[in-house]
Each structure stands twice: as C-alpha cells, then as structure tokens.
Amino acid sequence: MSRGPLAGYAFIFPWLIALVAFVGYPFVAGFYFSFCDYPPLKSPLFVGTSNYTELLRDHVFQRSMATTLTYASVAVPLGVFLAVSLGMALNTHVRGQSFYRVIFYLPHLVPTVVVALLWLWIFNPHFGLLNALLGAIPRAIDMLAEVFFALDSAGFLRPWAALLLAGPLLAAAVKLLPGPFSRRPRLRSLLLSAAAAWIAVGVVSLADALLRWLTPYNPSRIELPGWLTDGTPFPASVPFAPPWALWALILMSMWGVGQMAVIYLAKLQDVPVDLYEAADIDGAGWWRKAWHVTIPMISPVILFNAVMGIIGAMQVFAEPYIMTNGGPEDKTRMVAMFIYDQAFQYQRIGYASAVAWVLFLVIVILTLLTFRISRGHVYYAGR
C-alpha cells in the first residue's frame, strides 16, 4: 500500500535541491570552464577544445595519470584484501577485541599532518624504521643460520645441524602413529604445529647458508631501497616505471584499512548463523567457511568499498603533497596535485577544469568496469 508519489518527492526534496544547486550547477559550470581560458582574475574566454588537445600532448599530465592509475590498481585490491581479512580477524572471539578495534582505527583519529610526518620518518633511508627492519631481518636470519652451518670456514655443517632433522622426524612420527594421539587431538595438532615451525627454521637457515656459500650474497651490504628519495625497482627502460616512492605511498595507504574494516565488521555481524551451522554440518574448515559463506554474504559491501576505494585512490592528494610534493622528478605527482597546481599555482582554471573532467570520465569508466566484473560474483540477499 503506497501513499502516492507526493510523499516520496517530499522525502527526497532536500536532496533534489542539493543535486541542482550544489552539484548540478557547479558540475555544468565546471564543464563550461573546461572549454575556456580562465585565469582567475580575468573573465573566462571560450576557446573550444584547445584545453583538451593540449592535455593530450602534455607529458606531465600523461605521467600523472599513469602514476595515479598504477597507484589505484595496486592500492585498492590490496586495501580491500587487508580490510576484509582484518574485519574477519576482528570478528572472532579473541580476548581484547574491543581494544583491537580502536587500535586499528587509530590512524584515522590522528591528524593527517602527524601521519605524514611519521611516515616521512619511517621511510628515511638512513635511520628510518622500515629500512632498519629490512636490514635487520637478513642479518638475523644470518645469525640463525650461523648456529647450524659454518658459513665462512671450510666445511659446511656444524654438529648442531643434526637438530634440524628433529622436525621432519617428529612430523612423520605424529602422522604415522595415530595410536597415542587418537584421544588427544589437541596434543596432536600442537606437535604438528611445533614440527612445522621447526621445519621452517631449518629451511630458512639452509637457504641462507646456500646463498652465502654459492653466491656473493652478504646481508650487511644489501642496498636498501631509497623509498621517498629516488630509485625504482624496475629497470630504467620501463616507461613510467613506478619508483620506490610510489610503493611507499601505497604502503602508507594500507594504514587506512581501519575505516573499511569497521564497516565490514558491522556487516559481518549480520551474516545469518544458520549458514555457518550448515557449513559446520558439511564439515567445512575455517577457510571454506570464509570463502563460501562469509565472503559472498558481505560481497555487496566489498563491491561498495572497492568502488569507493577506486574513487578515493584516483583523487588522492594530501599524502603525496605533504610527503613528496610530486617528487622525485615528478614520479609521484598524482592527477589531483596536477589539477591543484594548474588551478592555483599557474592560474589556469580552464585547463584545470578540463583535466578534472577527464579524471571524472576515467573514474566513471573504472567504476562501470568494476560493476560489470562483479556482476556474476556479488550476491544480494533480500532485495
């Protein structure tokens, strides 16, 4: 039983005003400006499509578009993956859950300035935390390997190396002797986990020892990435090769998964429990439950977050601006920064509007693509 269309229009009336006045008019005006030459203190002058032809040839624009697309194509899937995992991890009944929820949301509660400065510090190639860790890990592994293998002198194995065999032996024993463990599944899984860990230690030490023995690998002389300064992990001949700075920015954007994780958390609480019970009856382990029950049920939210992520990543401005200001050599200049420069530094509002419009079209295309790809995969319950 409906009340007629009047009620509907009355309810969405404020939004209609907003659409016309605060969205529609500026949108159309922006479109008009993109065909003009408009230095801010003079009047707009209609020049036809020359702004658009110019930006097609502008190598700085091409570079910034490539950079932004690279950034979005890596940061968004990675962010979605991490956010979903975090949401699922937070959904389990481990102790201190409420505490963890706040911690993972913390980066959003701290001013952007502080976050940017902190990351500048972390990414410093000389004494930043990241490179300290990256340099310490190979050295730690090396020290571990030293215990079992003689890396520098003649001979390869040390007597302690025999201990490494304990791992595989233990695993084999547990698997092949079901008897003593049939009534103690916890003990069994504990011993298996311990054996797996020990095997991992052995493999890593062996790999490190072989590397030291056969190649000129030296953990204290590894050249660590320069992060925000310069350098690229790709050979120089790759066009638009993303530099370390871009990877640094992507790493930084992982900081923001807390926001999405909270939304996932809320939606995860909604998943009807009979589905889990049915899965349990079918004998599904946690991975299958996650893949076949949890994820399809929250897939609308995943889609939504992916789309919002794309829109956000294409417009990212604050962090690159504060941290690298487009450097090194323009390799982290995002399209939003390019627009800002054109509008306010170079006083070319018409050109900036044209670039903004191209950005809009790219975002629309990407979003439609995402929707199309997701069509077969997203499950809408109850609509």
Added chain:
Amino acid sequence: MRRIHAALAALIACVVLVGYFETIPSLESSDAARLPEDAARRLHLSYWEKWGSFERDACQAMVDDFNQNQHELFVHYINTSEVNRKAMLAIMGGDPPDVVGLWAPDVLPFAEAAALMPLDEFMARAGLEPGYYIDSYLELGRYAGKTYALPTTPSSVALFYNKEHFRRKADALRAAGLDPGRPPATIEELDRYAAVLNEFDENGEPRVMGFLPTEPGWFNSSWIYYFGGGLYDPDTGRMTADAPENVRAYKWIKRYAETYGRDKLLQFRSGFGTFDSPLNAFIEGKVSMEMQGVWFPNFIRRHRPHMEFGVTPFPCAEGVPGPRTLIDADVIAIPRGCRHPEEAWKFVLHSQTRGLAILCRLHGKHMPVKNPPAWYRQGHPNLELDVFQAVAASPQAFVYPRLSLWKEYNDELSRAFEHVWNWLPPESELAGLDGTAREAKVEELCEREIVRTLQRVNTTMQARLDSKIAYDRLREGGTR
C-alpha cells in the same frame, strides 16, 4: 498536524535561525586583547600576511609600532596560510583585505589582471622616491611602468663556507695551489676547492662533500645566471632556455653527479634536514660550501651557535662579471576593491620607512634600500649583513624573468634539473669503452641530453607564452 511533523518543522526553523544569526565576525572584534582604549573611534584595517612563528612576531612589532604612533587607524595582522591563493579568491569575490602581503612572483599575475592598486601617485604625494630603493627590489613590484607592490623583507644569496673545514684541510689546499685563508673567487676555483675538501670513507661512500649543487635545492634555476646565461629575452619576447651558457651551467651540474656517483650521492643526501634543522647539510658539517640566503646565519646560530663560517659573494664563472645574486623579496600591496585605499596607504608608507627597519631587523635580514639608517646595524644579530647588502646592491644582481608564467617555467626548469641530474647514459652506447674514452663519450652523451632537455623546456614554455598572448589579445578584442 502530527507531532512528528511539528517537531521536524521546529527543527528546521531553529536551523534557519542559527544560519541567519551566524554572521561574519567584524574585524573590530578580532584580537580583542590588543585593542587600545580608543579602538572604537579608529578605522580598522585588515592586513593579510603569510608569516607565523617568530617572523610573525616581527611583523606584529611593526604593526604595533604603527598602531601606537597614531590614533586614526588600527591595523589587524591576520596570519593567513597560502595568502596568495586566499587573496586571489577574495579579490575575485569582491571582498579583499585592505592590505595584503604577497611573494614577488605573485605580483605579475595579480597586476596583469588589475587586481592591485597602482601606488605611484601615493608615492609621489608622500615623497617616496624610487631612488630610495635598490633598483632590483623596486623592479620586482613594477608592471607596465607602474608600481603595484613595494618590497618588505628582501632576500639575497651568497656562498657560505665552513672555516673549520678549510683550516683542517689547510695543507692539502696549499698542496693543490689554493689558499686556505680565503674562499674561492670563481666557479672553476670552487670546483678545485671542492675536490680537495671531499672526504670519503673506506667503502668509497662520501662523508663530507666540498660542494653540492643540489643543496639547498631552492635555487636550481639560478645556477645558469652565474655562467652568464638567461632564461628570457624581453626585447625579442623569446624564451632562451637552451642558450649555450645555460648548457654550460648544466654540464657543470652534471659533472658533480657523474664524478661522485649519483647513487652514492643519493644515499648521502637523503639524511639532510631542512634549512631550520640541526640536520641541515651545512650546519651538520656534511657539506663544506653551500649557497644560502641572508636568513641562514640566524638558523646557524640557532642550531650551532659557535660554528665558524664565512660568507662571500657566490663566485661566477670565469669571464662573467660579478658579484651576482638572485634578488627576491616579500612584497606588500593594496588590492583592488579595497574600501579605504588612502588609509591603507598610510600603513604601507609606514611599512616602507620606519616599519621597514623594524621588520627587516627583527627578521635578521638586510634592507632593500640604498641607505639604511645608521642605527639599523646596532645589535643586528646577522654579523654578515654587509656582504649581503653589498651583493644585493651590485649592478649584476639579477631577478628571475618578469613573466606571469614564471611559476610554470620554474617548475619546468626544476624538472629539467632533476632529469639531468638523474639521467644515466644508456649502457649500449658505452659498450666496450674504457677509461678516458668512456669519460669523453659519457660527457658527449650528457651534453646531448642536456641540450635536448633544455630545448624541450624552451619549446613548451614558448608555446605557453604565445597562446597566452593570443588569448589576451582575443580578450581585449572582445571587450573593445
């Protein structure tokens, strides 16, 4: 009507009332603590400026001095971040401040759009002669023969050198035929001093560099001037980015990258802090000689109070007349649409006479005038003032091209600088070459790349300039 409808209507009414009564606070009420007793009788003016921290205190002292010495006006200092952008928006919007402080590169775009009031009449009436100023500083504020902005705090640059390093390496310098008691006089000599002053550790990593053209990184567009080059020829209206002197300058820059290894220098440079940090390259003693500005001794004294350093005009290449320095300044102007131009001028006049001395002194800089008052040097914390004053007044001092496209041009040049610095000749061209043959080939390839880069900058900027002139002509044609 149902209760819920009434509640909603009441809420909307409240919000509308809030919106109605929430007005823009008046200028008179801002900063109540500073107002004198007769504030109500005075005319209040707003002054938008960019400074915060101790520079702000300095400017506030100047404003307070003005407010205390007369009783008709009261000026409010309003610290505005990104003052040029906000001023542009405000002038566009028709509600500008009474007085605004800008940077010198903003003058041309604003003046071209008639966003600032010409000050020549005011100056003539007040007896403020153009000869009062050092010419270059006044030039910064002029456009099409009229003065639109006047300089407040000037900037000039010179070579800073670490006397402790010179003393430590005295023997090595003498062995190379150089005098440890004086700084280099030409750029070629600078290179020779730098080569002796370099120190490397056992892995070949640099520990101290004699000189690095990438420090501090703000003046990268100015190196060419020390080689006699230029960026724009106002007589022909053409960009000259690819002039041979410019290429020579860039080759000099590239030689530093090549000689010491770009990657090694990258690691070395990455630990440097900004100019106001104890990790600054020069203050920390990692770089022996650096080009820096008149504000720098204040920061050296702040972070390493007893450092022994010297200042001398930055050397030019052989054959180039000197001494030269880049001239830049902060400027003060009256925006178009100001409601009280006469009164605003009174404050601007103060800022150019007594106020100028106060402001420059408290900023620790020299004054942009030819004859500063005798008492200006009393107790000035910057003991190296004379060097800067002399070099700023030198006839070879230069300003960046007077173009409203300058910011774009500067960014293109920065890109070119970084590209040239980072560019590596492809291995394919160097295959099979060794020793001096290889070096010669590298030099030839670098020179080709430099020429190509500068030519690209030139073409881009020339195209922008031409289209801008064409659009302006169309605009004028349309309004006639």
Added chain:
Amino acid sequence: MRGADVTEKRPAWHQSMIIHAILAVGGLFFLMPLVWMIVTSLKPLDQTMRPPRSVAEAFVGTGNRAMLGGRDCDVVLEREITVGPGSPAWIVRPGEAFSAGELRLPFGPDTWQKYPVFNKAELALMNAPVTPEMTVLAYDRNRFDPGTGTLTLCSGRTLPATPVRQIQPSAEKLWLVREWRPEDTDQKEIGSAGGDVSRAWDVLPESAIRTSVRLIPYNYVAALSRIRFGRSLLNTLFLCVMVVTGTVISSMLVAYGFAFLEFRGRDLLFGITMATMMIPFPVVMIPIYLLYRDLGWIGSFKPLWVTSWFGSAFFIFLLRQFFLGLPKDLLDAARIDGCSELEILWNVVVPLSRPAIAMVALFTFLGTWKDFLGPLIYLNHQSQFTLSLSLQAFASEHGGTPWHLLMAASTAFSLPLIVLFFLAMRVFIRGIAMTGLKG
C-alpha cells in the same frame, strides 16, 4: 541468533594464538603514530627530529642536571669555557648595578631604548638589572682586570668589581650552565636561556653534569595557548554538531524515501546519486566558491554546514542499503495502523537502524573534526578557526616548526576522538545485540 554468536565457541587455542599474534603485530604497527605522537610531545625540541642514538632515546627525552647553588636542578649547557693564557675567566661581583643586555651587546641601554628593533621579550631580558648581590662571568667579551679590580663590559662600560673566584684551566671541558625552566621549551634559541640573568648559573666541569630523563608536560600548555585551544574547540564543536545533525537527519529522510516509497524516477535518481559520488572535488571547487560568494557566505561558517542539511550521497547510499535489509512486515503493519510516513520512520525504522545511524554520525563527526580544507578556504577570522585549521597553520609555519609543540597540540586534537570512538564502538555492539530479530 546473529553471526556474532556463531563464534561464541572460542576457536581452538592455537588458532587463537595465531590470530592474537597477527593482531598484536598489526596492532603495534597501527599504534605507532599515537605512541610516537605522545612520546614526541614530551621531549625538548632539539631531540624531536633527530635520529635516535639508542632505543631509550627514541622514547624519552634527556636533559642535563647539576648542582647549582646547593640545589639540584635541570640545567642547559650554554657555552663551553676554554681558559687559556690569553683568555682568562673570572667570576666577579659587580660594584654597581647595570642592565643585563650590556653583557651581550656592544652598546648600552640609551641606544636600545631609543630604537624599536628588539621585541618585547628581548627587551625585558635586556633591561633586567644585574645588581651587586649577583655574580657575573667575566670571559670573552667581558673582561676583568684583577690588578685594578675593574670589569669592562661588552658595551664598553667599566665599573669596579670584586673577584669571587678565577676559573682555572682544567683537563676536562668546562661548561657555563644555567638553570632550565619549562617555559624555555617555547624558545627559539635551542639550548639557551636567552640571557636571563635572574637564573642560577655556574661554571662546572663535565664530570659535575649528569644526564637524566627530561619530560616536559609544559609543552601542552605552550602548544594549547599558541593554537588558542579553547576558542578553536568551541568552533569545532559548533560545526560538528550542526553538520552531524544535518547529515543524519537529511540522509535518513532521503534514504527512507529511496528505500520504501514508490515514485517515478526513483531508480534513476538513485543512480544519479551514486554517480555524484564519482565527481572529483576539483571539478566543482571553483564554481561552488563562486556560488557561495554570490550568496555572501564567504567568511562565515555557513558554507561548511548548510550543505550537510541537504543530504550526503555516501550516507544516503549507506542508509538506503541498510534500510532495504529491514523486515518489511513491520512497516506494513504500521501503515495499516494509519501512521504517517514520518512517524513510521521515527518510531519503527530508526530504532532498528541504530548501528547504521551511529556509524553515520561517527564518521561525519570524525570527518568534520579533521577537515581543514573547507575552513581554510572559507574562514578568514582567527576567532573562527577550527582546531584542525589552527593545527594546520601551526604545522606549516615558515620559521621552522616546533615539532614538540605540534605533537602536543595533535595529541590534544586526537584524544577526544579516541575517547569518542571507544564509546561509539560500545554503542555499536550493544545496538547490534539489541536488534536481535535478524536471522
């Protein structure tokens, strides 16, 4: 039963341990900015942006302590004293009073009183009197002649003085130390008391000076007064209240319309709503500014909150999706009872949607609290500045950023948010537990 209840049975303990380990490592990683912020906010300035020489130094600031005049107090090392045959050092008691500035400047009070080139703080220090009860260090620019018992000051003035002791050259380094007070944290001179003669001082060998932990809670006082915390907080709260109320109410209304009411063009309009989320801000930035200019709103708060009362695409979408998941039978029952749509919304839908509405309110609050671009563009008067804008202005100051004060201000900025978030999370969970009809 809800999805949360399924995990009621705790996972096996080793699985729990793995999850704990992952969460702990991740949590440490995410906790970093807060810890770094708080730690830096208590340090002295010169130890903030330096690479730490040890783990301890990364967390806690250090300072010097020594015995001055029988009292153990915090000191600052002002300068090194090197005594030699050509540079003697004496501690003397002056025979007559003079102004402190004469110790450091080559001219006297008659000069500096005349010319307004020193700021108020400097003048106060320079005019401070040095009386015969106090002692003075005669070294470098101030010379003492033991033969004639005269002290020649840097300003050129000579006066009689009695020696207290002569500083002997020693194998150790000698330092001029002065008492340190917490207000010094706001000084632009690092490692100096600015020439304040009213403080205790002495010349001590290095062995008499020890380093100790120095925490400076005064950083908070200095920072908050610099950013005018009280006024900024009020402005921010005003904005937040207006924006949150506006967003919640308008988004609720519009989402209800899109979710439950039928009218022509509904789906099309909703599609347009989604499309507007894709419009990048730069496209509309300048025209919106021109619109506000024409309305005369520039310089007031109105551009920042009025639009929130007309709905926000993101939250409309969120709420609509949530509403669609609610059971329709309740609404139909209410309609049969003769309620108007607004009553249905208020009495039926809203209680069911508390978690979603709480989420909308929370995110809007956070966004408004942190937003500085809007206030930067539209607000002109210092008395209107919001907290984030004051912080931003503080951070982007030209003459060098006081990192320790900045971190103190940022902590004050973030603390209310953290508390709010903590409380909000509890509402979430309770709200979800109460709407136990789903499933």
